[in-house]
Amino acid sequence: MASETAWLSRFLHKGKRVERWSVLQIEVTSRCLLQCSFCPNKSLGKQWRYGDLPFVVYRDHIAPYLSRFDLAYLQGWGEPLLHPHLWEMVRLAKAERCRVGFTTCGGGLDDATCARLLDEGVNILSISFAGATRATHESLRIGSQFDALTANVARLAHLRAARKSVLRLELHFLMLRANIHELPAFVSLAKALGADEVVATNVAYTPTREIESSRVFAAVPDLQHQDWVAEAADQAKRARIKFNAYPLKLDAPVLECDAKPTETAFVNHRGEVAPCVYLGLPVRESAPRVFDGQDRAFAPVSFGNVRDGLVEVMLGRARNEFIEPL
Structure with missing residues (x-):
């Protein structure tokens, strides 16, 4: 009910320009040293894109705009401590008065x-x-x-x-x-x-x-x-x-999941901005998915790339149509 109320409030204020968001989740790397039995970065094999977010992309196209977010979460499908510039990334986020976290x-x-x-x-x-x-x-x-x-x-x-x-x-x-x-x-x-x-x-x-x-x-x-x-x-x-x-x-079907993609975004290590870590999977083609015994593959979603302007993507047409399809 709470999520439905929040969604309804946003619908009633449709058209109002929002220029600040709660969380930007940033995949600094899709690499990991473990072989977890449940993780797609092992089970998807050659379809998985391994790589690090280039520091220059973070420095020039993400960090300057982190003051618009309450939290920068520096983790996606890999182990953040493997990134050679992780601490510099943390420092740049803190310089923008943005809270910082990650999973390890x-x-x-x-x-x-x-x-x-x-x-x-x-x-x-x-x-x-x-x-x-x-x-x-x-x-x-x-x-x-x-x-x-x-x-x-x-x-x-x-x-x-x-x-x-x-x-x-x-x-x-x-x-x-x-x-x-x-x-x-x-x-x-x-x-x-x-x-x-x-x-x-x-x-x-x-x-x-x-x-x-x-x-x-x-x-x-x-x-x-x-x-x-x-x-x-x-x-x-x-x-x-x-x-x-x-x-x-x-x-039963809900209007918005607990990831709250209307208030947050995910950037994968290639710089693509997606609604969440699942729809931003760093895969080469469609993402395979099995649910209730049925194959339900899906195509990753990208609103645009941070190299084209993070704020422009956040306020752009593709994301707006995803949030307010009506």
Whole structure:
């Protein structure tokens, strides 16, 4: 209902020029060192475009306009810490008084990187997990070392406390059939490691039947899955840690998804501006997708390229027609 009310408000104000937005998600790289079982940058093979956003493109065509956004989220389908100019990108965003965050697999959070995160004033860091135990996590996030990862999180949390930093530390848990039973224990782990919040997400893009069969959200969710999420929520309440779980039940069609593409945008590493990270997939052709056992391939959407002017694209006809098709 809230999203419908917001959409209706925008419809009633149709034609009013909006020149400030909440989030710009920027894919600084589509490269990653892990081989996660659920990730398209491995399952799509040669169709996937690997690459980094050129620093000069970020510097000249994105950073000067970040004052128009509340948050620059420097992550797409890859590992941001692999980009050789990540810290310069953070610094340029902060110079525009824009909050900065990104998601990481956490393997690169050594002493120097943790210190740099705090030195550069990163506002939000999300760290990805796929289990509360070594066996489960490492079977899904192939190449990630669970013990090293938890040690890295604890190190960062300790350093943050010592420096009294305002960095917000979130731990993200991708809910799958193979790991959802560990969600309650993961909440306890996150609290012990010093995190501020647990976010339990769904696998929203399913390019293969194998990945599609791993998802837990459905028109009629498994009652046991719902019980584990409820138990995790209770555990979070007792532990006094914020907990946000994506819904397991597919709702009726909604006017706008929780990515809020009417208020945000995604820039992939090629500079293409898209509604969200899913419609901006860095693929060579159409993006394969399987849902409810049916092939539902889709073509990526581009409103234009940042090289043609980020603000011009944000205010341009293609994006406006996507937002207000009526």
